[in-house]
Amino acid sequence: MHAVRTPASPDNSFEDFERDAVYRAIFTRRDVRSHFRPDPIDDAVLARLLTAAHHAPSVGFMQPWNFVVVRDMGRREAVRDLFLAARNEELPHIAGERQALYRKLKLEGICESALNLCITCDRRRSEGSPLGRWHNPQMDLFSTVCAVQNFWLAARAEGIGVGWVSILDADALKRLLDIPEPVVPIAYLCVGHVREFAARPDLEHSGWASRLPLADLIMSETYAGAGEEALKAACVAPGADR
Template identity: 45%
Template sequence: MTGRDFDAAFRAELTELFRWRRDVRHFRPDPVPPALLDRLITVADLAPSVGLSQPWRFVTVDDPARRAAIRVNFAASNAAALSGQAEGKASLYARLKLAGLDQAPCHFALFCLPDPAQGHGLGRQTMPLTLDYSAVMALHSLWLAARAEGLGLGWVSILDPEAAKASLDVPEDWRLIGYFCLGWPQREEEIPELEREGWEKRHASERLAR
């Protein structure tokens, strides 16, 4: 049996997919077909995981009351984050509106199991955070697949995780990895929003030899 060969054209397209992945903040209201969301989660299940444990759990959030609770959580956390910004960054931070919670047709949360039976503990005894890393790998796989479908994804990290867990009524020991907005972006820009707004710019990674 031979491995799959990926030609130069495919590799170039893959690089473009990485380059055009975005943290989207502004969405159109058009719904995301349930079958498409199912397809994205199927792709996420192909992600690598420590010990093949697949510790991730996706929770879709459709109930208006639960979405409203997350919105309140975000508002309080965002106000606290704004108050902690340095003087030179506060006004810029205030301009970076995360409208996805109000606009995006699809919301979901990603959780990690603390000690899944699947995988039999392989590879995580000395580094238990590899479970969380595995869940993030699943999310990144879904993110790229969503981008390839023309969808945008926004990561809402400005939340109180324990309050979010309570709002979503999940098992107490699940760890929140993130809350996400998914939908069709209002527009596509070649330069990411945070870079366009002057918050930060991308730098090449440093590589150290030992």
């Protein structure tokens, strides 16, 4: 693992180049579907990514995650079959005028990527410890999503692409991967080296959706509160201030 350097600045901020690297990982992260290369991921690299995921924040320090590495092509083909079935079930619920575009979208790279990873949440791990969960028992699920994000950003820094396949029947996936009943599959990820990281998200490039203006999403004091004009004006596109 790389040594963690203590920031030298009196305000505990990173050096400029370190800060820029963090923002670059955030702004250039992509949900990869169609640019995977077949070459394998070195175990040392994968271990770094999993270590980053394992250092995600978790409410009550419950650390509810597990990581199921799926390499076997036969099992991955079975997962792809689950995806295709789920996609056919989802299609009728897409607005009629958008169904043609939906059919064209590349929404998974299950068999094209180097490996798959299922990140799960073991809901038994927080039993007997209501810290942070008494009023919101879903926090173990949210904590696991933080592990997914850590993995994703670390992967971008390593030049590894990640695609989250959400169009899956969770119960069928649990049966296929022998996941016990109290454990919840949170994210099924396609992971691998890529030919490129797209300049824009695939769904934005295809015309499915556009990124919402951040200034329209900032409220002051209450959800209906106006104001914060100076803050809104300070919001810039990624890289605009570099």
